[in-house]
Amino acid sequence: MSEVKEMFAADLWNEQINVRNFVQKNITPFEGDSSFLCGPTERTQKLWDLCRAAIKEEMDNNGVRSIDTEIVSTIASFDAGYIQKDLELIVGLQTDELLKRAMKPYGGIAVVEKACTEQGLEVSDRVKDIFRNYAKTHNDGVFDVYTDEIRKYRSLGFLTGLPDNYARGRIIGDYRRLALYGIDRLIDAKKEDLAGLTGPMTDEKIRLREEVAEQIKALGQIKLLGQTYGLDLSRPAESAQEAVQWVYMAYLAAVKEQDGAAMSLGNVSSFLDIYIQYDLEKGTITEELAQEFIDQFVMKLRMVRHLRMNAYNEIFAGDPTWVTEAIGGKLMDGRHKITKTSFRFLQTLYNLGASPEPNMTVLWSQSLPENFKKFCSQVSIDTSSIQYENDDLMQDTRQSDDYGIACCVSFQEIGKQIQFFGARTNLAKTLLLAINGGRCEMSGKQIVEGIPELSSDELNFDEVMANYKIAMKDVARVYNESMNVIHYMHDKYYYEKAQMALVDTNPKINLAYGIAGLSIVADSLSAIKHAKVKVVRNEQGLSTDFKIEGEFPCYGNDDDRVDNLAVDVSSHFNQLLKSLGTYKDAEPTMSILTITSNVVYGLKTGATPDGRAQGVAFAPGANPMHGRDKNGAIASLNSVAKLDYKNALDGISNTFSIIPKSLGADADVRRENLVTMMDAYFSKEAHHLNVNVLNRELLEDAMENPGEYPQLTIRVSGYAVNFVRLTREQQMEVISRSFHSNM
Amino acid sequence: MLRVHSFESLGTYDGPGIRLVAFLQGCNFKCLYCANPDTIELKGGKETSAEEIVAMAKNQKPFFGKKGGLTFSGGEPLVQAKELIPVVKALKSEGFHVCIDTNGSILNDFVKELMQYVDIVLMDIKHMDNTKHNKLVGKNNDRTLAFAQYLNEINKAVWLRYVLVPGYSDGVDDLHTLGKHFSTHENIEKLEIQPYHHLGSHKYEHMGWKYELEGVPSNTPEQLDSAYNILKDYFKQVIIN
Numbered sequence: 001m002s003e004v005k006e007m008f009a010a011d012l013w014n015e016q017i018n019v020r021n022f023v024q025k026n027i028t029p030f031e032g033d034s035s036f037l038c039g040p041t042e043r044t045q046k047l048w049d050l051c052r053a054a055i056k057e058e059m060d061n062n063g064v065r066s067i068d069t070e071i072v073s074t075i076a077s078f079d080a081g082y083i084q085k086d087l088e089l090i091v092g093l094q095t096d097e098l099l100k101r102a103m104k105p106y107g108g109i110a111v112v113e114k115a116c117t118e119q120g121l122e123v124s125d126r127v128k129d130i131f132r133n134y135a136k137t138h139n140d141g142v143f144d145v146y147t148d149e150i151r152k153y154r155s156l157g158f159l160t161g162l163p164d165n166y167a168r169g170r171i172i173g174d175y176r177r178l179a180l181y182g183i184d185r186l187i188d189a190k191k192e193d194l195a196g197l198t199g200p201m202t203d204e205k206i207r208l209r210e211e212v213a214e215q216i217k218a219l220g221q222i223k224l225l226g227q228t229y230g231l232d233l234s235r236p237a238e239s240a241q242e243a244v245q246w247v248y249m250a251y252l253a254a255v256k257e258q259d260g261a262a263m264s265l266g267n268v269s270s271f272l273d274i275y276i277q278y279d280l281e282k283g284t285i286t287e288e289l290a291q292e293f294i295d296q297f298v299m300k301l302r303m304v305r306h307l308r309m310n311a312y313n314e315i316f317a318g319d320p321t322w323v324t325e326a327i328g329g330k331l332m333d334g335r336h337k338i339t340k341t342s343f344r345f346l347q348t349l350y351n352l353g354a355s356p357e358p359n360m361t362v363l364w365s366q367s368l369p370e371n372f373k374k375f376c377s378q379v380s381i382d383t384s385s386i387q388y389e390n391d392d393l394m395q396d397t398r399q400s401d402d403y404g405i406a407c408c409v410s411f412q413e414i415g416k417q418i419q420f421f422g423a424r425t426n427l428a429k430t431l432l433l434a435i436n437g438g439r440c441e442m443s444g445k446q447i448v449e450g451i452p453e454l455s456s457d458e459l460n461f462d463e464v465m466a467n468y469k470i471a472m473k474d475v476a477r478v479y480n481e482s483m484n485v486i487h488y489m490h491d492k493y494y495y496e497k498a499q500m501a502l503v504d505t506n507p508k509i510n511l512a513y514g515i516a517g518l519s520i521v522a523d524s525l526s527a528i529k530h531a532k533v534k535v536v537r538n539e540q541g542l543s544t545d546f547k548i549e550g551e552f553p554c555y556g557n558d559d560d561r562v563d564n565l566a567v568d569v570s571s572h573f574n575q576l577l578k579s580l581g582t583y584k585d586a587e588p589t590m591s592i593l594t595i596t597s598n599v600v601y602g603l604k605t606g607a608t609p610d611g612r613a614q615g616v617a618f619a620p621g622a623n624p625m626h627g628r629d630k631n632g633a634i635a636s637l638n639s640v641a642k643l644d645y646k647n648a649l650d651g652i653s654n655t656f657s658i659i660p661k662s663l664g665a666d667a668d669v670r671r672e673n674l675v676t677m678m679d680a681y682f683s684k685e686a687h688h689l690n691v692n693v694l695n696r697e698l699l700e701d702a703m704e705n706p707g708e709y710p711q712l713t714i715r716v717s718g719y720a721v722n723f724v725r726l727t728r729e730q731q732m733e734v735i736s737r738s739f740h741s742n743m
Numbered sequence: 744m745l746r747v748h749s750f751e752s753l754g755t756y757d758g759p760g761i762r763l764v765a766f767l768q769g770c771n772f773k774c775l776y777c778a779n780p781d782t783i784e785l786k787g788g789k790e791t792s793a794e795e796i797v798a799m800a801k802n803q804k805p806f807f808g809k810k811g812g813l814t815f816s817g818g819e820p821l822v823q824a825k826e827l828i829p830v831v832k833a834l835k836s837e838g839f840h841v842c843i844d845t846n847g848s849i850l851n852d853f854v855k856e857l858m859q860y861v862d863i864v865l866m867d868i869k870h871m872d873n874t875k876h877n878k879l880v881g882k883n884n885d886r887t888l889a890f891a892q893y894l895n896e897i898n899k900a901v902w903l904r905y906v907l908v909p910g911y912s913d914g915v916d917d918l919h920t921l922g923k924h925f926s927t928h929e930n931i932e933k934l935e936i937q938p939y940h941h942l943g944s945h946k947y948e949h950m951g952w953k954y955e956l957e958g959v960p961s962n963t964p965e966q967l968d969s970a971y972n973i974l975k976d977y978f979k980q981v982i983i984n
Binding site: 558630631632633634635636637638658662663664665666669673676677679680681683684740 | 749754755761799802805806807811982984
């Protein structure tokens with residue numbers, strides 16, 4: 001790699017696989033404003049028009065443009081595909097045709113078959129034969145091993161969205177490695193690792209040796225993938241265009257092999273900036289061309305698709321792919337990581353219009369340059385397409401300055417760490433176990449043993465709380481068991497070899513548990529504590545309703561009397577999870593996040609003591625329940641900020657929607673106020689904020705006239721969706737949420 | 744104890760920056776276009792102590808940024824001037840920026856003392872013509888004008904606010920009169936034109952009151968521009984809220 005050595009400042013990265021060191025040594029932090037940015041080129045516009053036409057066909061065809069029912073998707077199993085070859089500066093599609101979806105049956109053949117038949121297509125006989133009769137899948141493995149208890153928890157809705165019939169995702173490959181080192185060097189490094197993995201041959205050692213061997217094969221496949229597009233990926237990238245292309249090829253390999261729920265990109269923008277800056281200084285590219293590389297890269301990321309069953313839409317609505325890119329943050333040495341390419345990434349939301357993907361995530365630090373903060377604020381106001389995460393908090397707590405965001409909101413050190421995705425458990429439904437002697441309030445089935453009947457139907461806080469703790473303990477145990485089974489099987493039958501080839505051998509692992517219904521739990525406990533709550537029971541003795549007398553404080557009003565209940569319950573449950581042993585000794589973490597499953601969770605949960613009726617959707621993530629935050633937006637933010645990140649290291653999602661006028665009377669004031677709000681929210685050690693700036697009327701109009709809003713984007717819970725791709729129920733739920741308005 | 748109707752923690756229209764707005768219960772006016780008719784009744788409201796308000800302000804302090812703070816609105820906050828003194832004093836001793844949003848009709852010793860601690864007075868002037876003022880508010884405008892005079896004498900920073908009601912308060916001559924009257928008041932930092940809206944009208948129905956301005960449309964952009972162009976020659980700054 002003589003060429004690359006001469007281009008950049010040398011250091012540790014030359015001796016070892018260490019992208020972080022390369023970025024630190026070569027980054028050019030940028031303090032300026034957005035005035036240098038360029039609009040889209042003619043080529044970009046033509047390409048994007050083709051993409052938009054294809055998206056329209058997709059929407060008109062039940063959300064799927066086409067499916068390849070013959071070829072099993074692997075890293076190199078498809079021929080090259082183009083949008084229009086002569087216009088493309090950055091090449092590569094998942095299949096040989098734009099928006100054609102591919103089968104990845106290692107997750108489960110039945111799922112693939114269902115996804116095809118729902119579109120009126122049949123999986124080829126050859127593929128059916130292989131996966132029904134010869135190859136075993138992740139889904140087969142999990143259900144071979146699941147206990148009756150896990151099945152019960154799963155079917156009754158105590159555990160929902162478990163990655164047992166779809167790929168777990170969440171793992172982020174360090175896609176930058178391909179650009180910086182090229183395949184050959186990466187293979188050498190992995191071979192060296194493999195050679196070092198010697199006896200005694202324990203289960204762990206054998207497993208790891210097999211994994212590394214798989215990774216080496218995957219690297220070979222990525223080289224082949226490059227060849228189908230005429231790219232020599234064996235060597236490092238030597239220009240800005242190649243750097244973007246190489247990073248994209250590495251990512252493309254991942255999304256050809258895997259269809260994980262979330263397939264994050266990582267934190268590539270400021271890495272790419274180093275190459276772009278070099279070429280700009282050398283005079284070999286212009287700003288217009290630099291922007292064009294990024295626009296075309298982002299365009300490709302927007303075209304990533306996975307084959308899903310319709311039912312999948314209930315938990316992950318709107319066909320998301322979570323190509324999450326973390327932008328900004330700061331370095332341990334105090335410098336910030338804002339580069340011109342941080343701006344260029346956000347600029348794509350203007351050049352190509354708003355979009356949910358890639359999932360743009362700004363790592364917000366108090367010390368980011370004001371110019372960048374203002375630009376983010378403006379982009380949020382204009383597009384509602386950005387989410388923000390607290391870099392000061394994460395860097396301080398996790399001790400890393402080179403991390404991406406896995407899926408929605410979860411910290412993941414790039415190349416050093418991975419995650420096992422754990423979906424979530426329903427803590428509101430769990431609370432009802434405490435009131436129903438351990439029986440499911442809907443089915444009457446006994447779920448948890450050892451919960452005494454209540455002494456009175458007039459609820460006593462201490463009594464309910466004691467029962468709740470018993471219930472939480474058992475739910476945590478079963479949840480943990482299901483996780484260990486799922487990740488064991490996923491490793492065995494659907495191992496992410498392409499991504500893991502770009503991660504250190506034997507990385508640290510987080511087991512990412514999650515909870516839903518926290519605001520319902522907090523308000524319910526508050527009602528029991530501060531008002532009089534009486535249970536109404538049916539003839540089976542199961543709770544069907546709650547009669548509340550008197551007032552009680554609700555979560556979302558900056559009132560410690562209830563906010564502390566939310567803090568205590570989340571901390572308690574997290575501690576329960578932490579006490580349980582895990583597959584591969586993964587470190588347990590927990591999120592307060594729902595994606596869009598807050599709707600289906602609500603459906604599966606009976607009436608709750610806060611006055612919520614059976615079936616009513618939960619608030620998303622860590623949000624206060626809609627309409628109960630009476631003191632305005634800041635009080636609501638303050639309540640969520642109290643939740644302790646150390647007890648929810650997988651992330652605390654807050655989705656914030658405000659009408660533009662409420663931010664202030666004119667554009668400058670709005671931009672400034674949003675910056676102030678973000679600085680303030682994160683100064684209180686809050687973790688995450690989705691920012692939507694739009695009017696309810698706009699969404700209502702989009703419901704009626706979807707054709708006019710093909711790119712209308714709205715942040716939901718750690719990700720963004722095309723509003724018009726949501727089901728009507730989900731649209732109604734989004735519209736029913738609190739839109740902060742001080743008018 | 745202050746009697747508070749409600750709080751808005753993200754106030755962006757009542758003074759500089761982001762503000763915690765306390766809407767106090769009770770008003771001595773009954774304006775036809777009142778957007779918060781539920782705050783007019785003099786009795787009621789939630790008894791709230793200075794400590795509680797200071798605690799809320801402290802919780803929100805980072806959101807106030809460099810410019811923001813608290814605004815007491817209503818209702819008419821000066822109805823509770825005596826009770827406001829210890830609250831505002833406590834807030835000032837903690838370094839918070841404080842605005843009062845008032846109709847300027849109450850000027851007693853409590854108000855005068857309170858004015859020592861307040862940073863900016865947001866003063867509504869409903870109309871310069873006494874007859875029309877009476878029609879809109881049910882009271883004369885002489886007290887408000889005297890209050891403005893007092894604020895001028897003590898050189899208290901004022902943001903003057905004027906609701907532009909089509910057919911009621913947007914007459915060209917009336918706007919010139921407004922401008923001329925206040926053009927010599929150096930303490931007035933800006934004039935805020937408040938576009939007329941009927942967002943509060945549903946509350947009238949709820950309360951069983953008649954909404955007298957039924958059928959009055961919102962301002963057209965041309966009306967707002969025209970008022971702006973007249974007033975901009977008289978004030979240091981004019982903005983349309």
